Amino acid sequence: MNSLQEFAPVVLFSVVALLFTLAPIVIAYILAPRTKGARTLDTYECGIEPYGSAWIRYGMHYYIYALIFIAFDVDVLYLFPVALNYAKGERPEEFYALLCFVLILALAIFYAWGKGVFTWKRKFSQ
Amino acid sequence: MEKVLDLARANSLWPMTFGLACCAIEMMSASMARFDIARFGAEVFRPSPRQSDLMIVSGTVTKKMAPVLITLYEQMPAPKWVIAMGNCAISGGPFVFEGQYNVIEGVDLLVPVDVYVPGCPPRPEALLEGLMKLEEKITGKRRFPGPEERW
C-alpha cells in the first residue's frame, strides 16, 4: 500500500495543474471585451485564405525516425535497472554484459547511418 | 478594475510585424539600439496577428493588399489599436494623381485608425511620439510631458 501512497502527490499535482491553467482562461473570458469580424475566426495564413486543409498525410520521412526511437528508448530503459545496482569494484562480468549490450545497440545506429536514413538528400534536377 | 487593465495594456503594447514599404525601415530602426522602443515594453514584435494588439500600418496600401489587411486586422483579438504611419497610410501620400488605379487613399477607409503619424518616412522619434499619443488615448494620462506642454 505504501508505494501507492508515495505517488499521491503526483496525482494531486496534476489535478491542481489542470485547475491552475483553467483559472486564468476563465478570468480572461470574463474580463476581455469581444470583437466580431467577418474573418475573425478564419485560420491565419499570412492574410490569405488557405488552399486545402492542413489535416493531410505529412512527410513520410519522420516515420523512420519514430521506429529508431522506439528501438532505442526500450533498450535504454533496460539499462536503468543495470545502473541501479551496479556494484563497484567486484563481479567484472557485469561490465562485459553491459559492454556487449551497448555494442549491439550501437550496431543499430551504424546500420541506420549506413542506410542513409540520416542524410536528407536534395530532390531536384540540378 | 478596467483602469488597472488599461494601464497594463498601455505599458505592454505588442506590435505586429507588418512592414509594407519605406516606413518599415523606420519602424525597424525605432526598435533598434538608438531609439529603443523596448523601454516602453513594446519590443516584442509578434509575427502572428493572434498574439499582437497593435497594428502599425507602415507603407502604401494597394488595392491588392486591402483584403489581406482587413483579414489581418480582424484576426487580432479584442483590445486592438491601429497606428497609420507615414503619408501613404494616412492619405495615399505621393502616389495620388488623377489617373491612379492601384493605391488606396488612406487606411482609414479600411480599418478604424487610432493614431496618425505623418511624415514620409516619419522619423523614429515621431513613431515613439505616436506610441505616447496612443498610451495617452488608452490611459488618459501621459507619461512624458508632450512637446506642446513644455512651453
Add this chain to the structure above:
Amino acid sequence: MVGKIKTELGAALGNIEIGEVNYRERGYHLCCEVDSGEIVKVARFFDERGFYLAAEICVDYKEYLELVYIFGNHAALCRVKVALKVDPAKPVVPTISTVFDCAYWYEREIREFFGVTFEGHPNMTYLFLHEGIDYYPLRKGQVQVSAEDKKSLGSFQPEGAEDTFCINLGPQHPSTHGVLRVVLKMDGEYIEEAEPVLGYLHRMHEKMAENRGYLQFHANTGRMDYLGAMAFNLGYVTAVERMCGIAVPDRANYVRVIATELNRLSSHLMWLGAYLADLGALTPFLYVFDDREQINDILEPVTGSRLTYAYFRFGGLYNDVDEAFVAATKAFVERMKSRFVLYEKLVTGNVIFINRTRGIGVITKERARKQAVSGPVLRAAGIAMDMRKTEPCAAYGAMDFDVPVGTRGDALDIYHVRIKEMENAVRIIEQALAGLPEGPVMAEKVPKKLKPPKGDIYHTVETPRGELGIYIVSDESDTPYRMKWRVPSFSNLMVFPELAKGNLLADTVAILGALDLVIPEIDR
C-alpha cells in the same frame, strides 16, 4: 567587339539594315528593326554569343506598339537594341521565353500593362495587377480589357491534387522583408514548386512618370528602392544629363561618388542584419543598425532626409558639402575598419552559419546569364561584371577598386562578395575624400524646364542590388513620353523558383534572404 557583332548580325539576318548608334548619347551601340517572324531567330543568335536579355520594353506610339529588346554582354561592353513593331488592334508576338528564361516574367508584365499576347507562353496570368483593374494601365488611350482576356488572366489558383500541401509564404511574413507572396507546394519538409505572386506594393511609378515633369519625378526615384536611394538618384540624374548634354562640375562628381558609396554601405549592412535574422541570430541586426545610424548622421545634415534621398540635381547637387561632413566621414571610415573585424569574428567564423549557407542556392554561370541576374548575386556566380567598371558615370573612372568574385555561387559566396564589396566601398570613399577638388557644385546655366531632344536612351548604373537600367523616350516636351525602369531585384527574384525546388523550407528562406530583394523595387 561591336564591329564583329555588327557584321555577324548582318550576315545572319541578311536584309535588315543595322544602324551604328552614337553610344555617348543613346546608351547602346547597335540598333536594328525586326518583324515578329524573326524575333526568335535573333534571340537564339544572341543566346549563342553569350549575350543576356537586359530588358524587354513596350512603348505605345498610338499608331503602333513598339517592343524593344535590349541585349547586353557580360564580357565586353556591347549593347544592342532590337525593335519590333506591333499593330495595336491585334497585338500578338511569338514568345522568346524558350530561349531566355527571364523573358517568361518580362512578357507576363507586358501582357498585363499593354495587352500584347505572347503565344507559346506557358502561364499568362496576372503578375502585378488583379481583376479589379479593367483597362490596360500603361496604354495611352483607355483600352478596355476584353472579357475573354480577363478570363485568361484570372488570378493565381494553385492546381494540383487535393491533398498537396500548399502553403503560402504570404504578404505578411517575417522573412519576406516586405509584401512578397510566394506560394509553395510542399511534400513534407521539401519544396516541390515555388511561385511568387507580386503586385502587393505596385505604386505606378511608370504611370506617374508620364504626367510628371523631369524634376517633379525626381522624388519618386528615392521611393522606388529606399535602401539604395542614392544609387537610383544617380542613375536618373545622369540619364537625363546624358540626354540633355549637361556638364557636371568635378566637385559634384566626387561628392556623388561618396554619397552613393555611403548609401551602398548602409544598404549592404541592412542586408547583413536582415539575412542573419532570417537564419535565427537576432543580435547582429542591432549591431548593424548601430552602424547605419552613423551613416544616417553623416548624410542627414547634407541631404535632408534619412532614407529616401533626393540629393542630386540635374547638373550638380542640392547643396554643397561642408567641413563637418568630411571630418565625420573620415572618422566613420576609421571606425568601420574595426567593425569589419568584429563582423568577421561574430559571423564569418560561426560554424552554424557556415553549415546553414554553404552549398544551398547554387547559381551556375549559365543560369545567371539566362535569367539576366546582376549585382553581387551574379558576381558570386563567378562573372565579374560591375557597372562602375564597365560604364563609370560620376567619378568612378578615377577610383581604383577591385571587383570581388565568388567561385561556387552559393549563399556563402554571396555573403563573402558583399562583405568584400563593403570593404571596397570604404576604400573608394577614402580615395574620393582625399581627391575632393574645390570649386562650384552646380553647373551654371541649367534650363528650368528641361526639354531633352527627341529619341530614347538606355542608361545603366550599379545599385547595391545590381544593374539598374533606365529607358527614357522623350518627345521634346518637358514630361517624358515613356520611362521604363529595368530593376535588378525583379530579375534576381526570377532565379528563386528554380533554386527553391527540392530544398528544405529553412533553405528557401536562406536563399530568399541571400538574394536581398526590396519589394517596392520589384513591384515599381
Add this chain to the structure above:
Amino acid sequence: MEQLASIIGWEALKMIVGLIGVLAFVVVNALILTWAERKVAGHMQRRIGPKEVGPYGLIQPIADALKLLGKEILTPRAVDKPLYYVAPMLIFIPVLVSFIVIPFDASLVVKDINVGILVILAFSSLSMFSILMAGWGSNNKYALMGAIRSIAQNIAYEIPLLLALLPIIMMTNSFSLKTIVEAQQGLWFVFYQPLAFCIYFIAGVAETNRTPFDLPEAESELVAGYHTEYSGMRFALFFLAEYTNMFIVSAIAVTFFLGGYQGPFLPGIIWFLLKSYLLVFVIMWLKWTFPRVRFDQLLNISWKALIPLAFINLLITGGLLKL
C-alpha cells in the same frame, strides 16, 4: 495546526504546503524570467530593455501578465475543439509534477520519491503530446509543421538526455535525487563526468526548444510555430510552461552535476537558486548569440554525435567503476 494535522494526517499537510509553495514559486519564477530575458537581451544588444514601467522595468512582466489577462481568447472556426482546448492545460502537468522531486534544500523537498528522476523523465515526454495536440488541433499549416518538427526534435534528444544521466545513477546506485545530492559531498559529479554534463546541457536546451534548436517556433520560417493560432491567456500558458521548463532543466543539471544545495557557508536554498539561475542565464546567452540550426542538421547532431558519445561515456564509467 495540530488539530488540522491530526484530521488529515501530517503527511498530507506537508504535501499541501509544498503544493502552494511550488505554485507560488512557478508564478514568481515566470515573472523573473520574462523580465530577465528582456533585460539580458537588451544589454546584449547594446540597448537597455524595459526601463520606463517600474524602477528598472520590474513591473513590466506584471503589466504583460495583466494585459494578457485582459485579452480576448479567440477560438478559430476550423479548429478541432477538444484538442485545441486541452493542449495548453496538458502542457502544464509535467511542469508542476517535476517540482515534486526537486530538492531545493536538505529538508525543503515536497516528497522525496525514491524513483525521482524517472518521474521527471516520464512526464517531460508528456509535454511533447501537448505540443502535438496544439499543432494538429489548430488546423494551421504552420502550426502543423511546427508540431511535427518539435516531436522529431524531442524524440531525437530524449535518448541522449537519458544516457547522460545513466553514469551518475551508476555511481550513486539510486534514483532519488536527495541521495544523489548527498553523494556529492566531496567532489561534484561534474568533475567526474564533464562529457555527460555537456551532453545533458545540449539535450536540455533542445528539450525546451530554445535557440539554437528553436525550430518548432522559428519566427523566420514558420510564423509562430505551434502556437500560431493561440491568443491571449492560452498563448501565455505556453510561454509560462517554456520558462518553467527552462528552470527545471537547469535545476536537474544542478542537482545531478553541480552538487544541488551544497555550498560552503550560505544556506542550501540560496546555493541552489544561485546555480540554477546561472545556468538559466547561460541558456539565455545562447539564445541571443547563435543562429538557428537547420532541421536535418539538428537531427543529425543528436543521432550521429550525441548518442554515440553518450554510449562511449557510459562504457568508460562502467569500466572505471570496475577497477
